[in-house]
Amino acid sequence: MRLVVQRVAAGSVTWDESGTQQAATIGPGFVLLVGAGSDDDESTVRRLADKVVDMRVFADEAGRMNLSLEDVKGSALIVSQFTLFADLSRGRRPSLLKAGDPKRAQELYLEFVQRFRERGIEAKTGSFGAVMRVSIENDGPVTLVLSTDDWPTRV
Secondary structure (H helix, E strand, O other): OEEEEEEEEEEEEEEEEOOEEEEEEEOOEEEEEEEOEOOOOHHHHHHHHHHHHHOOOEEOOOOOEEEOOOOOOOEEEEEEOHHHHOEOOOOOOOEOOOEOOHHHHHHHHHHHHHHHHHOOOEEEEOOOOOOEEEEEEEEEEEEEEEEOOOOOOOO
C-alpha cells in the first residue's frame, strides 16, 4: 500500500456522477491519496490506517509537531489513487502493473476508510475509479509518503 499524507487547513474533492456534480470537503486534518497494491491485505490496511491516525504531526501549544489527528479532532479526506504504483524505471510512460486488481483495491480502500471511522475520525471520500479534482490547502506544508513495500527511487 502507498499513501501520500498531506496535513491541510482544508481540502475538497469533486467529481461527476451520472451527470450530477458531487463534492466532499473537510477542514483541518489530512488529505490522503491511497493506492492498494497486489500484495496488500486487511492487516496492511489496518496497520497503515492506525499509523496515520496516530502520527504526531500537528502542533502543540509550544509549536512542536506533537499531536495526532485524533488529538486535534481533525478530519480525513481519503482519495483513491492507483497511479501511486506507477513505475517509470523503463521509459516515460508509466507502467501500472503493480497496482492492485481494481475490485480488490476498492475493497481495501473502503476498509481503510472504515478504519478511520472506527477510530472516531470524520472520514470523507471521493468516488473510487472516478475522474476527480482534488483541492488541497497545505498546512506547513507537511507532506509524508508511506509505503509498505520496497520502493526504489530510481527513474
